[in-house]
Amino acid sequence: MLSKRSATVQDAGSVVNIGFDKCVANPYDAESNPNGIINAGTAENTISYDIVAEKLFTVEQPSKNDIDVLKYQDFTGLSAFKNTLCSFLTKHAKAHDQLDPDKLFVVNGCGSCITALSIVLSDPGDAWLLATPCYPAIKEDVGKIPLTEIVHVDLCSQTSGENGKPFQLTVDKLEDALEQATQKGINVRGLILINPHNPLGDIYSKELLMDCLHFAKRYQLHVIVDEIYMFSVFDDDAEFTSVLSLEDLPDPDRTHFAWSFSKDFSMSGIRCGVIYTWNTDVASALAGVAYWFAIPTAMQVTLNSMLCDEEWVAQTYLQTNRKRLRDAHEVMSKGLTKLGIPHLVRSAGLYIWADFRKLVSPLTFEAEMEVFYELIDAGVYITPGQGFYCKEPGWFRIVFALPRDIQDQVLHRIGTYFEMRRKR
Structure with a gap:
């Protein structure tokens, strides 16, 4: 049936x-x-x-006179909320340039960020490189609706080299995985990077991040950088580099950012994620599928009020x-x-x-x-x-x-x- x-x-x-x-x-x-x-x-x-919880119960909520929250709105996100998100990410992710609200999209969770990007960047049967061990639901994010696959870049606990560490990602491992997939006739469309990493807790150095982006450019691969834990870096001495902060992106047209409130703001149940892309064609395509990934207008109003309190x-x-x-x-x-x-x-x-x-x-x-x-x-x-x-x-x-x-x-x-x- x-x-x-x-x-x-x-x-x-x-x-x-x-x-x-x-x-x-x-x-x-x-x-x-x-x-x-x-x-x-x-x-x-x-x-x-x-x-x-204390903040959400005290921020400004839609009033009984705010009838607009009951109407259809821009499915890519409320204009005011997108502007606030751009300011927030520009400041706290140390973005190199002020983010453009027309290239930012509000979706229902970070998993939906990956799904939406997979839909517009790849075709059924294509594949994405992903270092493993990894957050397992990404397989479902790219598989269930976009109908694409994951090519594992297997990392191991054994260390190599003077500065080696367990489960270390390297460009050589990406090269090997891509070559093996190509030999099997698999069309690898892109690379997904989780930074900071789940489940390892690793923070990719700026050098490694740039090396991965240059690798992707060599093979004309899209890169989705999932930074869902970017504000959960808790060691004061740790240096985190957001892809938003890079001055010279090797291939901005094929580089895309994802984040959500789920982990960093203790809001897994709120289901609010953010996509940012530098590619205007990708932005246009994302606008075309935004209807299926939108979140309630009232929730955007509440989150906007929360983020506008910069001191909090x-x-x-x-x-x-x-x-x-x-x-x-x-x-x-x-x-x-x-x-x-x-x-x-x-x-x-x-x-x-x-x-x-x-x-x-x-x-x-x-x-x-x-x-x-x-x-x-x-x-x-x-x-x-x-x-x-x-x-x-x-x-x-x-x-x-x-x-x-x-x-x-x-x-x-x-x-x-x-x-x-x-x-x-």
Whole structure:
């Protein structure tokens, strides 16, 4: 009874969804359900909800006389909101030039940014290069509606060279992946960069970012730079370079920016993302599909009022959130170290990439799933590496952007499980 297309859009039951569903079915609550499952697998910033909630309830809301919010508006975004977003990103992303509202698009979430760009930049059957391990839903973002594929650029934990680090992206790895895909007859249309990276927490240096952009120019590839964690860089000494800030983009007509409020402003449920493109033809094409990606006018009015309070954005929210993330990361990192669990210590994101390989025996993806399910039975959901297309079994992503008492419970439950596992 269903169309052939329906098979491509139905949920395949990934480990990410399995863990989330189990948390929803049996959520932890210190008082009402202390034996429930703690969600340390979904990348949500829960430690700054209070700041955002207080602001959203006090900013200017559409009034009963503001009838315009009930009418059709520009599906690319309200003019006032787009102007505010351009000012906000120009300032806080340190954009080289003042952003142009005609090249900025408001869509319903960062996933929709990737989908909309994939629709206008690629054809069904085309492919995108993506370094893995990676945020897994991008496969769905480019696959379910645009009907394109992902070509994995597999990164590994082994280091090479004097300054090498685990899971390091290099242009040589991009070259190899592109060559292999081409030999298989795959038409690679572009490259997707996630910076800061999910799940690694890496921040790409300006040099690496430029190298990747020059690589893309050589092969006439589009580049989508997903900077959804750009304001979740919590180490004061870390240097983040937004693609918006680059003075000499190698190929501006094929370079596109994506961001949303979901992570950096603790608003996953608000569903508001932003696309910026330097290409006027791409901008025209995005305007043609904007109808399907629009967000409610009233929500744009509310978010616009929030961003217009520049003192609150800079001094109250971003500054406080950065400190809270830094403190929470330190708690989780020290806790994992005390438990003897190796992990990458990075400066951005809401999560830690942890090495559970000594616990996964034999070192297979099947055994990794066994550990995943046993941890859920122990009352904590963390995401196994295979959920991020990691080529090496035994790695897990642990979200640390949790209240301190929840973090303590996560560490306690993982520690108890480790001890039980060691005694087998």
